[in-house]
Amino acid sequence: MMMKIYQYLSVLLLLVFVAGCKKSFLEVVPKGQLVARITDDYDKIMNAPDLYLYSFAGGWQSMVLMGDDVAAEGSYFSSASPMSQNAFNYKADIFRAQDNTFDFKLYTSNLYTVNKVINEIDESTGGSAAQKTALKAEALANRAWIYFQLINIYARPYNTATASQDLGFPIIRDADINLSGHVRNSVAEVYGFIIQDFKDAISTLPLNNKFAQRFSKPAAEGMLAKVYLYMGRNAEALAMFNAALTDAAAQAVPAKLYDYNVEFASGGKFDPIGYNGPNNSPGINYDDVTESVLAKTFYNGPYSGNEFGNDFLVLSPKAQALFAPGDLRLNFYGAFFPYSTPNPSGRLSKYSVNYSKFGLQLAELYLLRAEANARLNNLAAAVADLELLRRNRMPVNVASVPAQAASSKESLIRFIFQERTREFAMEGYRWFDMRRCSIDPIFSGETFSHIIYNDETSTNITSFNLPQDRLTLRLPPIVMNANPGFTNNP
Incomplete structure (x- = not known):
């Protein structure tokens, strides 16, 4: 099984959990196991930073590099890491045999963590039945969220006609790193698994959780709605989006949209705009969860020894053309390379975003509900x-x-998808939109491409299109070598 190859991750998990827990938390630590006994121990496990802060080459970093909303400056691109170059060049394999697959490891180690809570919380001591039920629901929602990431990275886009045959990801329900014999379940099976986990979680999740980083009922409702939308189940998606937005508004500290007209004005939170971008913007302050229904964050800044980085990225001309002059989201872009170095070409980098949210933002909830309404021909509501x-x-x-x-x-x-680019450009969202567009008749014939600028001009360029197969990542060599019975993606 895929978790087998990551036995050493238990050491990392132990370090994370022990650092944030009382000395009595781990009395006996058998090899390859985490030991928790009282309900409060499992609550601490759900506070593990790896569940919500992907600060070390995790999250959507490779997705950022593959969206057609980005282009590359050749002078920086030539010195980028092999992994970054492979992702941007749409190579068949992003990872080499010797590469650390940080994002894959974070997802699978988090899967181990939440499975542990799901399977053991009922037998814990010292907590009420309500506490145990809520913690189990939170772990179920996290498991569904993890699988939604994995199935949309390592499997083909959901297609009703082929989902039962398309290879997905192994469904793993146990927190036993020594299990073996798993197979790649179909895309349809994995989506069914995700839906059931979210449904089970929603039935018992609290309206409010301790922090925005931890799943609440509206966060799970919004994510289930997103799953339905990806499957083309638009009416079910709309009903769940409505529930999510209603419940989110009823929370004790509801997520709210920043009004850029206020925040970029004199004295506003994002004022002044300096060489490093708008002051106090959410992309600089990773703990800003103002707009988060579910706050999960990944590092999206310059290269820092973590294999991936965005030093060479600029806004693609196609994406830049979508912004009208009065759009205040342009304030997050500047003609600078990382570390405040001016870009003589005048091309724009998202220089003010070191941290990107990829859990569930309120802005995305509105855009997704608009899409569901539009697909149901409710144009005025959209x-x-x-x-x-x-x-x-x-x-x-x-x-x-x-x-x-x-x-x-x-x-x-089409306009909604363009609005998604205006809202989330250079943050990984576009990659998942490209996958959906590739099987949507509305976008039939659309191609996706990358540009490398070889000098300061806009004429000396290298351009290439995205092959259809590269809309699905291949499983990394480290996974395939440990699981020779798996069939890899094309």
Whole structure:
């Protein structure tokens, strides 16, 4: 089984958990095991930073490099790590045999952690039945979230016609790193597993959790809605988006959108804008969860010895063309390389984002609900959500959705995907949108490409298209070598 190859991760987990727990937490530590006994121990386990802060080459870093919303400056790209170059060049294998697959390890080690809580919490002592139920629900929601990442990285996009045959990811329910004999379950099976975990979690999750980094009921509802949308189950998605936004608004400290018209004005939170970007912006302060329904964060800054980095990335011309001059989201971009070095070409980097949120942001909830409504031909409702977001991102007089975009289902869906790029460019979201577009008739014929600028001009470039197979990552060599019975992706 895939977890077998990561036996040494138990050492890392022990270090993380022991650092944040009382001395009595681990009395006996058998090899390859974490020992927790009282309910409070499991609550501490769910506080493990690795569950919500992917600060060491985890999260969506490779996804950032593969979206068509980014281009590359050749002078920096030539010295980037092999992994970064492979991802940007759409190579068949991003990882070499000797590479550390940090993101894969974080997902699978977190899977071990949440399975431990799911399987053991009922037998813990010292806690109430309600506490145990809530912790189990939280672990189930995290497991579903982990699998949603894995299935959308290492398997083909969900296609109703082929999902039962497409290779997915092994469904692992046990916290036993010595298990063997797992197979790659189908995409359909994994999606069914994700849905059931989210449903079970929603039934018992509290409306409020201790922190935005930990799953609450509206966070699980929003994620289940996103799963349905990815499957094309639009009516079910819309019902769940409505529930998520209603419940999120009822929380004790609800997520709220920053109004950029206020925050970029004199005296606003993001004022002034310096060489390192807007002051106090969420991308600089990883603990800013103002807009987070579920706050999971990954490091998205310059290369720092962690194999991936964004030193060479600039906004692609296709993505830059989507921004109107009055869009205040452009304030997060500047003509600078990392470390405040001016870019003589004038091309834009997202120089103010060292940390990106990839859990569930309130802005994405509105955009996803707008998409569900548009796909159901509820155009006015979709436009309302779009304009609610846009009024918080630009002056009100330019925030209206253009009449042509709102004139039909197809044109409005295209506009929604463009709005997603305007909201989340260079943060990994576009990669997952490209996967969905690749099987959506509305985007039929659309191609995805990358550009490398070989000098300061915009004419001396190298460009290449994304092969269809590269919309699914291949399992890393370290996984395949440990599991020779697996069939890898093309």
